[in-house]
Amino acid sequence: MKNIFLIDDDPVFVFLTRKMIRSMNFKAEINEISDGLMAISYLSENIDKPELLPDIIFLDLSMPVMDGWEFLNEYALLQPRLTKKIALFIVSSSISPHEVERSKTFQVVHDFLIKPLAKGKIREIIEEM
């Protein structure tokens, strides 16, 4: 059973992604977190409880309170102490090459995915990770 975190403030997108993953018949638990601050607090609270940590994080960039970039700054500090290997993907509706470049400065980022997510890509990620 894969534990997937969707860190995104857009309820429609979260709803659709959830639906898409379910339709692929994966055994996956999907958790939604609507901003970076809530996500980072959850991760740091449960840093030593691998059973509560996700396998995969899908991270939106534009969010209230703490956006994706600010989350990445905090996450990069936290990551070495995590008791579980987590694959983090940026999932953004932005098509700005500037943001793709910026994401490459974060080693913790596996890949930059542009919305809408393709079913094939999701399947590949969940199967591989």
Add this chain to the structure above:
Amino acid sequence: MDKETKSLSDRQAAGLAALAKQIVTTASLKAQVTAFKKNEEFSRNNEADQKLVADKLDKQKKFYENILNKLPTDIAVFDPDHRYLFVNPGAISKEEYRKFIIGKDDYQYAEYRNRDISVAHSRRAKFLEVKNTGKEIRWEDSLPDPNGNIITHLRRLYPVYDEAGALSMVIGFGIDITERKIMEEKQASLVKQLSAQNNQLVDFCNIVSHNLRAPLVNISMLAEFIEESEDADEQQLMISKLRPVVGNLHDTFNELVESIQIKQDLEIKTEDICLADCLQKTLDGLQTEINKLQAHIEVDFSKAPVIRYPPKYIRSILDNLVSNSLKYHSPARQPSIELRSEIVDKNIVLSIRDNGLGLDLTKHRDNVFKIGKVFHRHPNAKGFGLFMTKTQVESMGGRIWVESQPDKGTVFFIEFVHQKT
């Protein structure tokens, strides 16, 4: 342009050094002649020759002085003790003053003209620098002329040595570069404006690629699911989710168009606006919200009741800031908003103080007015409001800034320039 002036100055410097040398040589030759004259052994027969030589020297001296006097720069020559040996009319236009200054220093001149001696201090410092280092110095100085206009000179001061290697004099000259300076300042402000506009363009790019694209992605995904679904209830659910996404796209689009318009409204008309009347319209529009929160609103526009501004902007600024204060109120206390106008340095400063959630400015100072930035969890926060307000304020030449403490409250200050205060 810079290069041209510089190379011209080099040529002038060399020319001037030669001229100055001539004057000194001429002067010392003349001294020799005078000494000669005193010599009683000197033959009367040579008197005519001697007169001829003196006349010739005098002519030469006048010739060189004439050149120095006609040069459109200001020239001053000093002895090794910083006393004036020569000034041209470019430096001091009045002959009377020019005559006075020979053999005097800047302190004596300042006293004579009843002037502030700080100029004499700084000139002495420059002179000593040249004398002590033996090197030429260049600097720019800006001083008001008798009409109060700031005149900028590019000045150079350099030492001249005699054959024995002793300092014989120091030559200073200055070229009026006021026009160039004004151009440079204009260019600098243009560059600043351009780079600000470029930053806004990058912000715009991001907002178009994100905020406009996000709802489009949702619409296309929803459409795809509706097509694929065979369950009528599920299709209905998807369709119900379409409506708010379309609404969001519409709002974002309108806000983008509105903020683009601000940049095109360069010639927007200003009017004298009564702040209290304008605020009343804002408060009327927010009445439901104010009643619901039982917000306390205090207003004091007595110090500056009227501003000169585009009515559309002031209305939008007040709407944005007051509704922000209401939106981000603290649930822990009764919301209180204070609006004040004051006159600071001939400008009007409007302040809007609340006791709301506040912001951590150590983290967010650079982002407060950025497009798409939202600091609190609120369903209607899109991060357009403050960006719009800032754009409107700055397009009219004013400034907006913020003071805030988390959980204490926030104060926004807006400066309105070009007012009749």
